[in-house]
Amino acid sequence: MAPLGLETPVHYVLIACALAGVYVVGKVFYNIFLHPLRSFPGPFLWKISPIFRHYRLAQGDLPIYMKELHAKYGPIVRISPYELAFSDPQAWKDIYGHRHNGEPEFPKYDGFYRAVDNIPRGIINHFREEHSLLRRQLSHGFSDRSMQLQEPIIGSYVDLLIRRLREQCADGSTPLNMREWLNWTTFDVIGDLGFGSAFGCLEKSDYHPWVRLVTNSLRQTAFMMALSDMKLKPVIRMILKLKKLAITDNQALVREKLRQRIESGVERPDFVEGLIKQKEKGNLDFMQVAANSNTLIIAGSETTATLLSGAVYLLTTNPDKLEKLTQEVRSAFKNDDEITLLSVGKLSYMLACLNESLRRYPPVPTGMPRQSPKGGANVLGKYIAEGTVMAVWQYAINHDANHWTDPYAFAPERFLGDPKYKNDKLDAMQPFSVGPRNCIGRNLAYAEMRLILARIIYNFDLKVADDSRNWINQPVYTLWDKPALNIYLKPVAR
Known part of the structure; x- marks a missing residue:
């Protein structure tokens, strides 16, 4: 039997890998079958992780490819586990337009508008x-x-x-x-x-x-x-x-x-x-x-x-x-x-x-x-x-x-x-x-x-x-x- 001091770290690594694997599988299962956006159509892999969306961004053709996605899946497309894209004139009014009867405004997404968060907010990203x-x-x-x-x-x-x-x-x-x-x-x-x-x-x-x-x-x-x-x-x-x-x-x-x-x-x-x-x-x-x-x-x-x-x-x-x-x-x-x-x-x-x-x-x-x-x-x-x-x-x-x-x-x-x-x-x-x-x-x-x-x-x-x-x-x-x-x-x- 190997000394405990050599054996334990290996066990910890194996346990960590197992837990990480369980987390990833669980996250994938949740995003596909349990997530609130599960009913919206979109590319299968894009529902699992945002990395596939950002790969197209890095390729320099994401906005052009988005047109193809709408042609395939319709006016609402799920393009990441937590993001939807819209192609309909009414969506401009529903998402960006004036709210009525006390309805709250759709806030701007800080992941896009405030990627560098040590800069004071301005007219683009302020509350x-x-x-x-x-x-x-x-x-x-x-x-x-x-x-x-x-x-x-x-x-x-x-x-x-x-x-x-x-x-x-x-x-x-x-x-x-x-x-x-x-x-x-x-x-x-x-x-x-x-x-x-x-x-x-x-x-x-x-x-x-x-x-x-x-x-x-x-x-x-x-x-x-x-x-x-x-x-x-x-x-x-x-x-x-x-x-x-x-x-x-x-x-x-x-x-x-x-x-x-x-x-x-x-x-x-x-x-x-x-x-x-x-x-x-x-x-x-x-x-x-x-x-x-x-x-x-x-x-x-x-x-x-x-x-x-x-x-x-x-x-x-x-x-x-x-x-x-x-x-x-x-x-x-x-x-x-x-x-x-x-x-x-x-x-x-x-x-x-x-x-x-x-x-x-x-x-x-x-x-x-x-x-x-x-x-x-x-x-x-x-x-x-x-x-x-x-x-x-x-x-x-x-x-x-x-x-x-x-x-x-x-x-x-x-x-x-x-x-x-x-x-x-x-x-x-x-x-x-x-x-x-x-x-x-x-x-x-x-x-x-x-x-x-x-x-x-x-x-x-x-x-x-x-x-x-x-x-x-x-x-x-x-x-x-x-x-x-x-x-x-x-x-x-x-």
Whole structure:
């Protein structure tokens, strides 16, 4: 017989392995046969563990694959032991909409919105009452009056964009990477509106180091979200302690820029003026203002540039639509000075093109998850147990043949009452979400996108380069991982 000191550890290991095996088998049995979500259809392995869902996320095709799952299993799909995905217009209202008769709001899922939990909560992930206060404080920066005051700021960068594009494509023989030029424009605009100083991207024809940090931090955050969703937040904390990440560097730069903005003492019609005033009143501390400023930088730049890139690609690969839009823009204005944030509002086909671009290439193609409130709730007439994670996945619902005629066609006419698309469910597409937490910057985003696209089309003839004809087939890690978008621009002679 082996000495007790050598034998016992082996026994402990065997017992631990046996217990672990019993736990895993029991968990699998519970998730399949006893879990409150057991009656909802979905891939068998995905019901067992969230790791299979996150594998598709790591592959970069989860939102696209979600469309296939809905085609196979229907409007409600179980995509992890505790998560449901929805593809139905009514689900937007049931999950995200205003609640009535004292019904509790569906809270945001912290596993997604607060993967890194040492950062103060902001307008994106704050609790209901605090969110309402923050929204009121920020709303002045997105009002019609503020937009009028902001127009000279935004217009100056669009002017600079047009000048720089003319310098780069004098003879129209060399394609330009429009992904970069559009990114540079929106980051310069948001830098000025957010902190009173531009990134200088357009001036230097290059990315500011901060812009690179923002891009890298978005990718890292997607990884952190996956860990958080699998209940591995201790691993996130360990990573943040052991490794210097773009996430923390970006936060440090935001705080530095914010201090400069506050110390300048200048009142401007920008996004953070209201937050700074609340800080002065003692209603917010510096870190809360910084967290919200960081949100504004990302939400007001990356998503706008992404949508414009998608619109340029979809228009140049559909020359008949581009020609129709070109005629509308060039017949509406006599010169560049007439193209303003206000005047672009009369371009109906332009708006239809942007809406169709939002449908085909949503800047946030994933789901924005909520949780079923205490006591559970009904969604699409089905009872959903308390704590269930749920979302409408934008790419999937935007391409669902149950809601759209020819879902993969680029057809702005579907938003203009064309009889061919009379059965389309336009309310299935909600790129700015719905309800009390919908995007506060929706009106500004539309105006900015119309202004930039109108100025480009007024000044240049566009043609996609051969190496970018399949540009839209790209991976997505929460946000799209956009490759170069090479476009020939030929200046219009006037």
